[in-house]
Amino acid sequence: xxxxxxxxxxxxxxxxxxxxxxxxxxNIGAGLAxxxxxxxxxxxxxxxxxxDILMGLENRIVYNIVDVVEDRCKLAQALVKDKRMPNxxxxxxxxxxDKSALTPEQMQSVVTELKKEHDFILxxxxxxxxxxxQNAVAAASEAIVVATPEMSSVRxxxxxxxxxxxxxxxxxxxLILNRxxxxxxxxxxxxxxxxxxxxxxxxxxxxxxxxxxxxxSTNRGEPVVLREGDKMPKATxxxxxxxxxxxxxxxxxxxxxxxxxxxxxxxxxxxxxxx
Amino acid sequence: MLTSPQNPNQSKLxxxxxxxxxxxxxxxxxVGLDKNNPESGxxxxxxxxxxxxxxxxxxxELSPSLLEDMRDELVQVISKYVEIDQTALDLCLEQESNxxxxxxxxxxxxxxxxxx
Numbered sequence: 450x451x452x453x454x455x456x457x458x459x460x461x462x463x464x465x466x467x468x469x470x471x472x473x474x475x476n477i478g479a480g481l482a483x484x485x486x487x488x489x490x491x492x493x494x495x496x497x498x499x500x501d502i503l504m505g506l507e508n509r510i511v512y513n514i515v516d517v518v519e520d521r522c523k524l525a526q527a528l529v530k531d532k533r534m535p536n537x538x539x540x541x542x543x544x545x546x547d548k549s550a551l552t553p554e555q556m557q558s559v560v561t562e563l564k565k566e567h568d569f570i571l572x573x574x575x576x577x578x579x580x581x582x583q584n585a586v587a588a589a590s591e592a593i594v595v596a597t598p599e600m601s602s603v604r605x606x607x608x609x610x611x612x613x614x615x616x617x618x619x620x621x622x623x624l625i626l627n628r629x630x631x632x633x634x635x636x637x638x639x640x641x642x643x644x645x646x647x648x649x650x651x652x653x654x655x656x657x658x659x660x661x662x663x664x665x666s667t668n669r670g671e672p673v674v675l676r677e678g679d680k681m682p683k684a685t686x687x688x689x690x691x692x693x694x695x696x697x698x699x700x701x702x703x704x705x706x707x708x709x710x711x712x713x714x715x716x717x718x719x720x721x722x723x724x
Numbered sequence: 725m726l727t728s729p730q731n732p733n734q735s736k737l738x739x740x741x742x743x744x745x746x747x748x749x750x751x752x753x754x755v756g757l758d759k760n761n762p763e764s765g766x767x768x769x770x771x772x773x774x775x776x777x778x779x780x781x782x783x784x785e786l787s788p789s790l791l792e793d794m795r796d797e798l799v800q801v802i803s804k805y806v807e808i809d810q811t812a813l814d815l816c817l818e819q820e821s822n823x824x825x826x827x828x829x830x831x832x833x834x835x836x837x838x839x840x
Contacts, residue, residue: 637767
């Protein structure tokens with residue numbers, strides 16, 4: 450990449466836990482690195498770190514972000530280089546401390562330092578709206594809100610959006626709708642993408658289908674976005690598209706068409722008949 | 725409707741058929757049986773309607789109990805001027821595009837002669 454442009458600092462947040470913040474951070478980061486950008490991922494979930502596991506870097510951690518702010522090491526020493534791409538690295542959270550070990554001001558100074566060397570700084574926020582969230586948001590100028598099409602997740606996302614609105618530093622935010630089930634949406638058993646967008650009145654960054662490949666990838670410590678080959682998982686394509694959209698490309702949203710559920714039911718009927 | 729299963733497989737089939745029959749015969753019939761919301765139909769609509777209501781309260785930070793307090797005070801104030809049907813006073817939050825409105829529906833019996 451030629452002369453370095455202004456780095457972008459993006460926080461990935463959701464309010465509710467378990468909706469895919471860390472998975473999204475890992476995949477968007479790896480997706481952007483795959484495109485050639487210099488990317489650093491920051492895990493701000495002090496005490497409950499997991500981004501290292503998703504990246505497959507859990508055995509390489511020596512220092513963490515709390516060691517950096519408490520001057521036990523240099524920032525460069527704490528950065529864990531990705532084993533696949535040299536332009537991707539991770540700043541891990543401390544596992545044995547709590548959220549009060551870090552302040553918003555310390556986050557800002559760490560990020561200011563990281564901006565010198567990186568195009569994208571992705572900050573993985575912990576669940577909740579307390580100090581961990583405040584730390585994660587403190588240094589960011591953009592936000593990605595992750596939600597699933599479930600009531601509790603959408604409600605918490607609405608709360609997070611309300612809080613993001615009060616943060617002057619956050620210039621804009623967009624939604625990733627995760628764990629989308631086209632089959633259940635078709636049968637009106639679940640809110641669809643438009644329903645969630647209408648309720649939250651938010652702009653869409655991407656749609657990730659429910660995909661068992663995400664679990665397989667997590668188990669292998671390799672973000673699903675990095676899968677190659679002809680039979681690429683839908684989630685791989687979805688995360689690649691999100692990375693491209695963040696970099697400024699105009700990519701249409703995927704249409705996850707699945708077989709008509711009624712047909713499946715009819716097939717099941719025949720299976721019963723044969724038994 | 726089919727009844728009296730002969731074996732487990734058949735009973736599953738009957739259950740499935742009855743569910744199918746129900747869906748086909750009344751696609752808009754309430755499945756969640758949400759009594760507060762006669763319009764509710766599919767699980768998706770239930771989720772949307774319940775969520776919209778919850779979010780209105782979240783966004784205004786008005787809990788149902790606070791709304792109830794307000795309702796009682798409103799009854800007192802309005803009753804000073806007009807005789808109202810207190811049981812018919814309905815106070816609720818409504819979403820109109822981007823704004824949330826506090827809507828009171830009050831049925832007036834008659835004006836109080838002493839204030840005229």
